[in-house]
Amino acid sequence: MNCTAASFPFPASSREVHILKRGERLLEPDVYRTVVDGTPAVVKDYRRYRGTPLSLVARLLVRREARVLEQLKGWKHAPALLDTMGGLALGMEFIPGSTLSAGVQVGQEVFDQLQGALLRLHAAGITHNDLNGTNVVVSAGVPVLLDFTSAWRSPRWLRNGPIARQLRRSDMKNLVKMRARLTGQPPSPELAQMLAEPGWVRTIRSAWKQLYRRIKRDA
Numbered sequence: 001m002n003c004t005a006a007s008f009p010f011p012a013s014s015r016e017v018h019i020l021k022r023g024e025r026l027l028e029p030d031v032y033r034t035v036v037d038g039t040p041a042v043v044k045d046y047r048r049y050r051g052t053p054l055s056l057v058a059r060l061l062v063r064r065e066a067r068v069l070e071q072l073k074g075w076k077h078a079p080a081l082l083d084t085m086g087g088l089a090l091g092m093e094f095i096p097g098s099t100l101s102a103g104v105q106v107g108q109e110v111f112d113q114l115q116g117a118l119l120r121l122h123a124a125g126i127t128h129n130d131l132n133g134t135n136v137v138v139s140a141g142v143p144v145l146l147d148f149t150s151a152w153r154s155p156r157w158l159r160n161g162p163i164a165r166q167l168r169r170s171d172m173k174n175l176v177k178m179r180a181r182l183t184g185q186p187p188s189p190e191l192a193q194m195l196a197e198p199g200w201v202r203t204i205r206s207a208w209k210q211l212y213r214r215i216k217r218d219a
C-alpha cells in the first residue's frame with residue numbers, strides 16, 4: 001500500500017478509530033485500527049508525548065520500529081510499514097486474524113512456520129526481544145510477527161558476540177514456551193540443550209536476584 005507522509009491521515013474523530021490497546025503505562029503507545037485510502041491500517045500513536053521531554057524517546061521508538069519494518073519490507077511474516085507521520089506515530093498494514101494470546105487453536109504447522117520465520121529474522125541480524133502471544137497474529141494460517149519496538153538490529157561484526165547469541169536464544173525460548181503451552185509439544189532434547197542458558201548468564205541472573213532481594217529487604 002502506498003501512503004506518503006502528506007497523505008497519511010490521522011483519524012479526525014474517534015468514530016474512525018477502533019482502539020486495539022490504550023497506552024496506559026509510560027511510553028506505551030495508543031494502538032488503533034483505522035482506514036487509510038480505504039484500506040485497514042494500524043497506528044501506534046505516541047502523540048500524547050508531543051511537547052514533553054519524553055517525545056524524544058517516543059520518536060526514537062517510532063524510528064527504531066520503522067527501520068526494522070523497512071528492512072523486512074515484502075516479508076510475509078511482518079506487517080508492511082506505511083508511514084511515520086510527524087515522527088510520533090507509526091502506521092502499518094493491518095493484519096487480519098487472531099493473536100496467539102486469544103486462545104486460538106493452532107497446530108504444529110503454524111509453529112514450524114514461526115520457527116522458520118524466527119530463524120530468518122535472526123539470520124538478518126534482528127532479534128525480536130518481546131516474543132509472546134500478543135505479538136503474533138495468525139492470519140490465514142500464516143504467523144505474522146508484530147511489535148518490533150524492542151527489536152535489536154546487530155551490526156554484522158557483533159552478530160556472533162555473546163549478547164546477540166543470548167538474545168537469539170531468548171527469542172527461541174519464548175517460542176518454545178508458546179509452542180508447549182498451545183500445542184502441548186515440548187522441545188526436542190537437542191533444542192532444549194541448545195536453549196539452556198550458559199553459565200555466565202546464570203551467574204549474572206542469580207547475582208541480580210540476590211541484589212534485588214537485598215535492596216527490597218533494606219528499603
Ligand SMILES: Nc1ncnc2c1ncn2[C@@H]1O[C@H](COP(=O)(O)OP(=O)(O)OP(=O)(O)O)[C@@H](O)[C@H]1O
Pocket residue numbers: 020021027028029031042044079092093094095096099134135137146147148149150
Ligand atoms: N499490524 C497489526 N495488525 C493487526 N493487529 C495489530 C497490528 N499491530 C498491533 N496489533 C494489535 O494491537 C496490539 C498492540 O500492539 P503492539 O503489540 O504493537 O503494541 P504494544 O504492545 O502496546 O506496544 P509496545 O510493547 O511496543 O509498547 C497487538 O497485541 C495486536 O493485537
Ligand SMILES: [Mg+2]
Pocket residue numbers: 134135147
Ligand atoms: Mg505488544
